[in-house]
Amino acid sequence: MKTVPFKRASNFANHWVLAEQLIQLGARPPIVSQLCRLSRQQSIDLYKSVKGCSPKQGMLPHDHQWVIQSAGRNIHASIFLGILDDIRRRLSIQHATAQVLVDAFSLYKNIASQIFIGPKAIPPVTRQFTLDINRAWSLSSMLLAGDLIFTVCARCKARFLSVIHPNATFSRCPICDVWTDRSGRRRWASAKSKKPN
Ligand SMILES: [Zn+2]
Structure with a gap:
C-alpha cells in the first residue's frame, strides 16, 4: 500500500480547509475549484455540506465597469x-x-x-x-x-x-x-x- 508523503497530505488538508473558509465567505464552486485544486464536483459537494443548499447557477460576475x-x-x-x-x-x-x-x-x-x-x-x-x-x-x-x-x-x-x-x-x-x-x-x-x- 502506498503512503501519501506527509507534505502532500498536509497540502491536501490545507486546500480543504481553505475551500471551506472560502465557501463560508460566500465563494461559489468554480472559484473554489480554481484556487483549491478541487474538482468541480468536490467543490459543489463541499458547498452543499457547508451551506446546506445548492450553489447559485450562472456566470460569475465579470464587469470592467x-x-x-x-x-x-x-x-x-x-x-x-x-x-x-x-x-x-x-x-x-x-x-x-x-x-x-x-x-x-x-x-x-x-x-x-x-x-x-x-x-x-x-x-x-x-x-x-x-x-x-x-x-x-x-x-x-x-x-x-x-x-x-x-x-x-x-x-x-x-x-x-x-x-x-x-x-x-x-x-x-x-x-x-x-x-x-x-x-x-x-x-x-x-x-x-x-x-x-
Ligand atoms: Zn480625493
Whole structure:
C-alpha cells in the first residue's frame, strides 16, 4: 500500500480547509475549484455540506465597469483590492492565492463593517456590503491583468481604483469628485451634475 508523503497530505488538508473558509465567505464552486485544486464536483459537494443548499447557477460576475458605476462601489473595491495588493506585495507573489483571498476579504469585511455599519458609520456611502467575494475575486483578476490600476488622489491622498480599458477609461476620486443628492446618495461629479447650493 502506498503512503501519501506527509507534505502532500498536509497540502491536501490545507486546500480543504481553505475551500471551506472560502465557501463560508460566500465563494461559489468554480472559484473554489480554481484556487483549491478541487474538482468541480468536490467543490459543489463541499458547498452543499457547508451551506446546506445548492450553489447559485450562472456566470460569475465579470464587469470592467462595475467599479465606476458608483462612488460607493469604487470605495468598497478600492479598500478590498488595496488590502489584497498590499498582502500580495508583502509576500512577493504574482498571483492571489486562496489564502490571500481569504485573508484580504476577511480584513475587508471587518474594516467595512466598522466604517459603514457600526455606530460611527459614515453615511451615506452604504449601510450594507456591496462587494461579495465572487465580485471581489473577479476584480482582483482585473487588477492583476492591468485593467484596473490604483491612483492616488492629489487632494485627499486616498488610493482609489481607475479603469484602463479600451471601452471605458475612468479616473475620479470617490471621495472628492462626488456630490450628494437629496436622498443622500453620492454621485460622481460631472459637467451635467448640479451641485446643490
Ligand atoms: Zn480625493
